[in-house]
Amino acid sequence: MSALLIYNSYTRQKEAFTPITPGHVGLYVCGPTVSGESHLGHARPYITFDVVNRYLQYLGYKVRYVRNITDAGHFEEEGREAEDKVAKKAILEMLEPMELVHKYTSLFHWGMRRFNTLEPSIEPTATGHIIEQIEMIKKIIAAGYAYEVNGSVYFDVKKYNDHYPYGKLSGRILEDLLETSRDLDGQDEKREKVDFALWKSAPPEHIMRWPSPWGEGFPGWHIECSAMSSKYLGKQFDIHGGGMDLQFPHHESEIAQSTIAHGCTPVNYWMHNNMITINGRKMGKSYNNVIKLTELFSGDHELLEQAYHPMVIRFYILTTHYRSTLDFSNEALQAAKKALKRLWDAYEVLQKLEDNGAATASYPELDKKVRDFCAACHTDMNDDFNTAKVIANLFELAPVINSIRQGQVPAGAISSDTLATLKTTFHSFMETILGLQPLKQEDTGKLDGVLQLVIAMRKDARTRKDYATSDKIRDTLGAIGIQLKDEKDGSVSYSLS
Numbered sequence: 001m002s003a004l005l006i007y008n009s010y011t012r013q014k015e016a017f018t019p020i021t022p023g024h025v026g027l028y029v030c031g032p033t034v035s036g037e038s039h040l041g042h043a044r045p046y047i048t049f050d051v052v053n054r055y056l057q058y059l060g061y062k063v064r065y066v067r068n069i070t071d072a073g074h075f076e077e078e079g080r081e082a083e084d085k086v087a088k089k090a091i092l093e094m095l096e097p098m099e100l101v102h103k104y105t106s107l108f109h110w111g112m113r114r115f116n117t118l119e120p121s122i123e124p125t126a127t128g129h130i131i132e133q134i135e136m137i138k139k140i141i142a143a144g145y146a147y148e149v150n151g152s153v154y155f156d157v158k159k160y161n162d163h164y165p166y167g168k169l170s171g172r173i174l175e176d177l178l179e180t181s182r183d184l185d186g187q188d189e190k191r192e193k194v195d196f197a198l199w200k201s202a203p204p205e206h207i208m209r210w211p212s213p214w215g216e217g218f219p220g221w222h223i224e225c226s227a228m229s230s231k232y233l234g235k236q237f238d239i240h241g242g243g244m245d246l247q248f249p250h251h252e253s254e255i256a257q258s259t260i261a262h263g264c265t266p267v268n269y270w271m272h273n274n275m276i277t278i279n280g281r282k283m284g285k286s287y288n289n290v291i292k293l294t295e296l297f298s299g300d301h302e303l304l305e306q307a308y309h310p311m312v313i314r315f316y317i318l319t320t321h322y323r324s325t326l327d328f329s330n331e332a333l334q335a336a337k338k339a340l341k342r343l344w345d346a347y348e349v350l351q352k353l354e355d356n357g358a359a360t361a362s363y364p365e366l367d368k369k370v371r372d373f374c375a376a377c378h379t380d381m382n383d384d385f386n387t388a389k390v391i392a393n394l395f396e397l398a399p400v401i402n403s404i405r406q407g408q409v410p411a412g413a414i415s416s417d418t419l420a421t422l423k424t425t426f427h428s429f430m431e432t433i434l435g436l437q438p439l440k441q442e443d444t445g446k447l448d449g450v451l452q453l454v455i456a457m458r459k460d461a462r463t464r465k466d467y468a469t470s471d472k473i474r475d476t477l478g479a480i481g482i483q484l485k486d487e488k489d490g491s492v493s494y495s496l497s
Contacts, residue, residue, distance in 0.1 A: 026237030034104040050117040072126035151201030151215035170248035222253035235262035346398035358412035
């Protein structure tokens, strides 16, 4: 089997993977900011790195997969610098910040379960690691690469760049950044516009705040991931993953602050998945094309023609290499559904094919073709996790399976060993590595319609003050894993456990 090659975003080339500790892999992936519902844009990185995790385990590595939850603000370096997303959304929904965090973290986990992603080994939260972040900031200040102003602490990017290449990961040039950086709130505190906050002083109206040596405040976005990754994976670990949009400023800043705090570069292999566009346009709130996972699964969005099964979305994402742009459209999703069904049907047929004990294939060319495509699955997966080519190989094998079932070629067309290899390859890649599951017969859109009817009946019962019927509907649904929640605005939401 060929060696595993990973495209390293830092060096911009494929490199043979060699873990720091033989047999073990440290993998860190930036998790969601839980100030709102997870959406289509979240699906790609977490499915991508789920496959990376699965394949590394398949190769025999013991993987410590750390994926964080950002629940402490997440103010931006490139706009509305002091805005706290979690606190702002909590005010809008009239919830305590941690109540909001729990709500959207639960929804995120629900979506990930439907996508059949494996749980990470550790899922740390930013609010649970304030002490580690403060200690890391202290080290950076002691090293002379950060400064405090009015209770806020900033990283001195220009000084760092005098000794290390700030901008290498993202391809940015510091001189250009100094000239083009926009004026933001608090810029008058900074020595340079490009300096980023390690700790931000909290204004009186700021809800989420913690004591620190510099006064009450909250951590910068970038320091959170550096503190959590180093705590659980060490000062230097194997793979750091995330979306391409995180290269700058987030990952660039992670490299800088970790290098100073720990005296070494933090990551050996940087991996970034490309973006999802919708009908050729970048996904964004201003375009009204952000599709939440609940909307994807229910079809309740003006851009969707129907509800889509989570496995269809997972399969579609994996039919394109993770470093390529993926355009999301109804036509593409409907085609993916048909393709997945064809492939899974072939897989089920294969599972039922019996070995006739043929030691030698009666169709040697066909036998070789099968073995070559099975081998290609491993070769292509080792070539920077090329799931698109793996799926293409499986589709090349599907007609062979169907031709044996239909009697177009005899049962002994391929040898017993080749049939065993074919079965192992399909099982390994379809289920273990790609994480696919059969499409359930239930139609998610129809299920949503039935639930909305039941919710309406319960609402009518409550209006009539028939609380016994109302409670019975709620409790019966809860017993089968459907949780109803009465929102403060009078609406009712549900989640499937």
